[in-house]
Each structure stands twice: as structure tokens, then as C-alpha cells.
Amino acid sequence: MAAPIAIHLEFGGGAELLFNGVKEHHVTLPSQSEPWDVKQLLVWIQRNLLKERPELFVQGDSVRPGILVLINDADWELMGELDYQLQDQDNIVFISTLHGG
Amino acid sequence: MAQEVCSLKAQLKEQEKEIAALKKKLSQLEKSHTSALELHDKVRPLTPLKAKLALSNEDIMRYSRQLLLPELGVQGQLNLSKTSVLVVGCGGLGCPLAQYLAAAGIGRLGLLDYDEVELSNLHRQVLHGEENQGQAKALSAANAARRLNSTVECIPYHLQLSSENALQLIQQYDIVADCSDNVPTRYLVNDACVLSGKPLVSASALRMEGQLTVYNYSGGPCYRCLYPVPPPPETVTNCSDGGVLGVVPGIMGCFQALEVIKIASGQGSSCSQQLVMFDAQDARFRSIKLRPKQAGCAVCGENPSVTKLVDYESFCGSAATDKCRKLNLLPRDQRITVQDYQSIMDKAVPHLLLDVRPLVEVEICHLPFSLNIPLSSLEERKTEHIQLFQERISQLKQQMAGDCRPPVYVICKLGNDSQKAVQVLEKMSGSEVDSIMVKDICGGLMAWAQKIDPTFPQY
Ligand SMILES: [Zn+2]
Numbered sequence: 001m002a003a004p005i006a007i008h009l010e011f012g013g014g015a016e017l018l019f020n021g022v023k024e025h026h027v028t029l030p031s032q033s034e035p036w037d038v039k040q041l042l043v044w045i046q047r048n049l050l051k052e053r054p055e056l057f058v059q060g061d062s063v064r065p066g067i068l069v070l071i072n073d074a075d076w077e078l079m080g081e082l083d084y085q086l087q088d089q090d091n092i093v094f095i096s097t098l099h100g101g
Numbered sequence: 102m103a104q105e106v107c108s109l110k111a112q113l114k115e116q117e118k119e120i121a122a123l124k125k126k127l128s129q130l131e132k133s134h135t136s137a138l139e140l141h142d143k144v145r146p147l148t149p150l151k152a153k154l155a156l157s158n159e160d161i162m163r164y165s166r167q168l169l170l171p172e173l174g175v176q177g178q179l180n181l182s183k184t185s186v187l188v189v190g191c192g193g194l195g196c197p198l199a200q201y202l203a204a205a206g207i208g209r210l211g212l213l214d215y216d217e218v219e220l221s222n223l224h225r226q227v228l229h230g231e232e233n234q235g236q237a238k239a240l241s242a243a244n245a246a247r248r249l250n251s252t253v254e255c256i257p258y259h260l261q262l263s264s265e266n267a268l269q270l271i272q273q274y275d276i277v278a279d280c281s282d283n284v285p286t287r288y289l290v291n292d293a294c295v296l297s298g299k300p301l302v303s304a305s306a307l308r309m310e311g312q313l314t315v316y317n318y319s320g321g322p323c324y325r326c327l328y329p330v331p332p333p334p335e336t337v338t339n340c341s342d343g344g345v346l347g348v349v350p351g352i353m354g355c356f357q358a359l360e361v362i363k364i365a366s367g368q369g370s371s372c373s374q375q376l377v378m379f380d381a382q383d384a385r386f387r388s389i390k391l392r393p394k395q396a397g398c399a400v401c402g403e404n405p406s407v408t409k410l411v412d413y414e415s416f417c418g419s420a421a422t423d424k425c426r427k428l429n430l431l432p433r434d435q436r437i438t439v440q441d442y443q444s445i446m447d448k449a450v451p452h453l454l455l456d457v458r459p460l461v462e463v464e465i466c467h468l469p470f471s472l473n474i475p476l477s478s479l480e481e482r483k484t485e486h487i488q489l490f491q492e493r494i495s496q497l498k499q500q501m502a503g504d505c506r507p508p509v510y511v512i513c514k515l516g517n518d519s520q521k522a523v524q525v526l527e528k529m530s531g532s533e534v535d536s537i538m539v540k541d542i543c544g545g546l547m548a549w550a551q552k553i554d555p556t557f558p559q560y
Contacts, residue, residue: 012380013310014338052481056336066332068376070389075327075376077392095378097328098305098312100340100423101194101282101350 004031005088009045013096015067018057019049029086038069039082041092057094068095138247140240141258144270150208150254152183160252164206177366178206184365185209187274189262189290191242192216193225193340193350194280194304194357200228201358202253203246207365209254210246211274214238215261215422221560225347261421262286264410267293276364278357279303282339282423284331285413289421291316291324292410295401302360302370304353307343311353311379314372314391315360317401321373325407326395331417339423349381430520435540439548442510451500452508453493457522462514466546466558476518479525482533491534498535506530506538514560516545 009025016023029036029044039061046054056064062082063069069076070093071084086092156164156175160182167173186207188195191214202210216238218229228245229238239257247255260266262281271277271293279290279301287303294301300318304311317323356377360370376389400407414421437445445452456463456471463473472493478486497507509526513519519541526539542548550557 012378013312014307014343052477055333064333064336065330066328066336068327073387073389075389075391078390095312096336097332098307098310099282099284099287099337100305100307100343100345101190101192101280 001031001033002035005029005036005086005090007041007086007089008091009049010091010093011095012093013098015057015094015096018053025049036086037082038071038076038080038084038086038092041086042082063094066097068097069093070095138240138243138255138257140237141256142260144258144260144266147185147209147256147273150183150185153179155179160206163250167205172368173366177368180366181206181362182208184276185211185274186276186278186361186365187211187213187271188242188278188280189213189286190280190282191226191228191238192222192280192282193306193345193347194354195278196226196228196242197351197354198278198280198358198361199242199246200249201355202361203250203255205358205362206250207253207361209256209274210243211256211258211270212239212242212246213258213260213262213270214242215259221341225345225350227347227351262289263421264289264412267410268297271299272297274299276361277301278361280354280357283421284334284337284419285417285421287324288331288416289410289413292400292407295323295325296409300364300370302357302364302372304350304357306350306353307338307340307345309346309349309381311349311356311381313353313356313360313377313379314375315364315370316373318364318370318373320394322392322394323398323401325400326393326398326402327391329395329399334417334419334426337419339425341423341425346381349379352379352381425515425517427515428517428520431523431541435523436520436543437510437540438543439553442512442542442549443553445510450508451497452510453497455490455509455511455522455526457511457513457518462560465560468512468546468549471512476513476522476525479522482529487529487533494535494537506536509537509539511539511541512549513545515547516541516543519545 006028009027011019011023042058046058050057058064071079072091076084156178164178168175168178184207186202188199188211191212199210199212218233218236218238218241220234223229229241233241237259239259243255243257246253267289277290277294277299279287281287281290291301294317301316303316304313360372364370374391374393376391378387394401396403399405454468454471456467456473457476459475474486474490494507501507511519511522523539523541530537530539547559550559
């Protein structure tokens with residue numbers, strides 16, 4: 001059994017509007033048999049934080065195009081994307097790309 | 102006494118004549134000065150920018166405070182003077198960018214925008230003035246930049262950047278700055294920069310946030326490396342919908358100017374493969390390390406599938422403007438016009454007018470007899486709002502004779518959200534609330550202001 005882990009979630013660039021305008025969320029992921037990865041985190045966010053219009057946040061089992069995921073201040077592409085195994089105290093940021101000028 | 106008054110009046114008249122003559126002379130002079138800048142409505146070949154061999158005494162005085170920086174120095178200043186920069190979009194980002202590039206002594210400044218100056222631009226597009234309303238933004242920006250530094254060659258382009266003209270235009274410039282306001286243009290500018298090998302200094306801003314990255318520069322990724330698939334159009338918010346605090350694009354445009362100057366002068370930018378995020382609310386800048394150039398990228402990768410410019414509006418499923426899209430979700434018989442609604446009011450037909458805009462917009466302006474429940478509250482079925490709605494429907498039913506369904510007319514700013522709300526209310530009708538007859542008002546409050554009540558504010 002993997003112990004519960006506490007992580008810090010942040011939403012920005014307008015993605016926070018899907019979460020009642022709240023940018024920062026300190027959450028604890030419950031203990032489970034396998035270590036938590038980002039793919040499971042997305043499911044957890046959908047079930048626990050995201051109430052309405054999930055299509056504005058996820059597409060298939062990943063985030064929708066136009067949302068950049070950062071793991072501990074680095075592009076998630078450098079960290080293994082959906083397969084990255086979450087560690088206690090990780091900082092995961094979801095940023096919606098801006099287009100205005 | 103009377104004589105004195107008479108003579109003073111005559112003197113005054115004389116002086117007024119003189120003032121009028123002076124004013125006329127001044128405006129003619131100013132006009133001839135501004136007309137010297139020729140507005141380009143299509144892309145034409147430019148003469149190559151001549152490299153300065155040395156700084157003049159005037160240059161030395163003008164740029165002395167930056168010449169003193171070892172990071173810039175005389176060579177850096179000479180490098181600036183032989184660099185040409187294309188600014189795509191003369192709005193909230195493009196204005197401060199063009200201003201600082203002109204002030205710093207860039208050699209040539211291409212200023213592109215298809216739009217004209219409007220009153221609602223002035224809070225953030227700070228090169229334009231009240232007197233420029235209706236004028237091409239490109240020309241207004243070019244005139245302002247030239248007033249600041251007449252030694253900079255300013256070329257205003259009043260045109261829409263397209264797959265047909267982008268390569269020819271971008272090839273003529275050394276550095277490109279993306280200050281545009283829509284997704285198709287961002288992909289178009291990126292691809293044109295990759296295909297012609299130009300660095301792209303890109304920024305964006307919305308509400309209280311800004312983002313900046315330098316693409317296609319010193320081996321780093323391009324825009325498509327990061328965003329291979331465009332976002333679904335319904336997830337994209339523009340400044341006219343989401344709002345923007347003027348100083349936020351101001352800060353990001355200044356940041357773009359900084360990176361352009363660093364590249365042009367030879368210092369180099371540190372924002373390749375970096376995303377700089379600015380949060381104005383928390384007054385915080387954050388720099389994030391991005392993925393490297395992607396081998397599988399459709400345009401800059403090893404086997405690119407995009408080898409010439411494509412149709413970006415169809416690729417993104419949206420138009421290359423920041424103007425609002427008009428949705429058509431409802432059949433004709435579920436919509437009424439503002440004229441229809443006016444006659445409903447004139448005949449005092451019992452009904453409920455439901456305004457589904459967010460509270461912040463209702464505070465700007467609203468019709469006095471409307472009930473406000475934001476679309477998001479309807480979608481989330483917020484209990485207190487649904488109860489309120491049900492109460493108003495019950496009251497309406499009592500007013501009406503017989504057992505017909507009470508009419509509900511839904512209004513918003515432009516007539517998009519009102520259609521979504523009608524769809525939500527249709528689902529609720531007869532189950533979550535009493536049975537109702539629900540329609541939306543085409544064109545919303547802005548159509549009301551334009552066609553029915555000219556004293557109603559527009560925003
Ligand atoms: Zn690329």
C-alpha cells in the first residue's frame with residue numbers, strides 16, 4: 001500500500017474558473033495499492049474538484065489541448081507526462097494558454 | 102465707456118482671426134507631416150536596411166543612457182539600428198512594444214494591424230489617442246512611434262496577415278513579435294517564422310495574467326512543439342469577453358520589447374524554451390522550463406508535414422479576429438428580435454425577463470425589470486437561484502389567466518449565452534421548475550442599445 005500523499009494543485013490562465021475561481025488547492029490523495037500518477041490525478045480532480053463541464057478541462061484521459069501541465073516548475077513533457085509518479089509535496093500547475101493581446 | 106467696449110470687441114475679433122489662421126497653419130503642417138507616412142495595404146518588397154558604420158553625435162546624445170551599459174554599448178546600439186522588427190498586432194501588447202523599440206533606436210519597425218482604433222481600445226492601446234478613433238491602428242501606431250524617434254523607419258501595414266502574404270512579409274524582417282489576439286494568427290505567425298527561420302517573440306494577456314515565450318530561437322521549440330493541437334474554440338476567451346486590465350498587456354508588451362532588444366543588440370534572449378508567466382493579482386513572475394524542440398513537430402520537426410502555410414482558420418475552427426463568434430444553437434421559433442421584445446413591453450404582456458450575464462456585467466448596465474441569474478448558476482443548478490426563479494414563475498402564473506405556460510425571455514450581452522440558457526431552461530421546464538415557454542432575445546442588450554434605446558450603454 002502506498003501512503004496518502006499531500007500535493008499542491010494550482011490552476012491559472014483562466015483554468016481556475018472551472019474550479020470556482022480558486023487558484024490554489026492543497027489536497028491529500030488517499031492511500032491506494034499503486035503509487036499515484038498524473039493520469040489517476042486527472043480522474044481524481046474530475047471526481048472531486050471539477051463539478052461542471054469537464055470537457056473544458058479534460059479530453060480522453062489527458063488534459064484538453066491548450067492546457068499546459070507543469071510539474072514542480074517544469075513542463076510535464078520533461079517529467080513523463082501522464083505516467084509521472086506523484087511524490088508527497090509535489091506542485092502541479094494547470095495553465096490555460098492565453099491568446100489575447 | 103460704450104466706445105471702449107466697441108474698440109475692445111473689435112480688437113478681440115481681430116485676435117480671434119489671427120488665432121484661427123495660426124490654428125489652420127498648424128493643422129496643415131501637422132497633416133503634411135502625418136501624410137508623409139504611407140499606409141501599406143499589401144505587402145511590397147522593401148529596400149534592404151542600411152547598416153550604420155558609426156553613431157552620429159546626435160545618436161550618442163539620444164542613446165547615451167543605454168550606451169553606458171556594458172551589456173549594450175556602441176556595438177549593441179549599431180546592431181539595433183540595422184535590425185528590422187515586424188510587430189503583428191498594434192493593440193495592448195503591440196503599442197508598448199513599438200514604443201520602446203522606437204525609443205531604443207531599432208532600425209526598421211513594421212507595424213501590422215487590420216483594425217481601426219475604437220474608444221474601448223484606449224485603456225490599454227496607449228499609442229492611440231482620442232483623435233485617432235476610426236483611423237487604422239497601424240497608421241496611428243506608426244505616427245506615434247515616429248513622433249518619438251524620427252530616425253526609426255516605420256512601415257504601417259493595414260492588412261490581415263494571411264497564408265498568402267505572411268511569408269513574403271516575414272522574410273523581409275529579422276525578428277517577429279506576435280502581439281495578435283487570436284489562435285489562427287498565432288499558428289500562422291509561428292509557421293511563417295519557422296519556414297523563414299526568424300525568431301518569434303510571443304506574448305499574450307488576458308484578465309490579470311500574461312505569458313511570454315521566445316520561439317524558434319537558438320535551437321528551442323516552436324509554438325507547435327508546445328501546442329501541436331489547437332484548443333477547442335469554445336475554450337478560448339478573448340479580451341472583449343473576458344476583459345483585461347490595461348497595464349497587464351502593457352507589462353507583457355514591455356517584456357517583449359526587452360527580449361527583442363536583447364536579440365537585436367546581440368546579447369541574446371534567455372526566454373527560449375522558457376515560459377514566463379505573470380500574475381498581476383499576486384504581483385508574481387514565474388519562469389518555467391519548457392520541453393525542447395520536438396522531433397515529431399509538424400512544422401519544425403525532422404519530417405515536417407507542414408512545409409507551406411495552410412488554412413489556419415479551418416485548422417483552428419475559428420476566425421482570425423478577436424471579435425465575438427455568433428452562435429446559432431436554437432431554431433428560429435425559439436428566438437425573438439429586440440423589436441419583438443419592445444412590442445411585448447409596449448403591450449404590457451405578462452412575462453419574465455431573465456438576464457443571464459455574470460453579476461460584474463449586470464453592474465455595468467441592465468434593463469430595470471430584469472431578473473439576474475448568471476448562466477453558470479443555471480448550469481450548476483444553484484439552489485437559491487433556482488428557488489428564486491421558481492418563485493417568480495409562480496407569481497407570473499398567478500397574474501396570468503388560464504393555464505398557459507408563462508413566457509420567459511432570456512437576454513445576455515450579445516445573444517450567445519442566452520441561447521445556452523434557453524437550452525438549460527428547456528431541460529428544467531416541467532420537471533425542476535413549472536412548465537414555461539422560453540425564448541432568447543437575438544443580439545442581446547447590445548442589439549437593444551443599437552436598435553431600440555440609443556441611451557443604453559454599450560461595452
Ligand atoms: Zn516545433
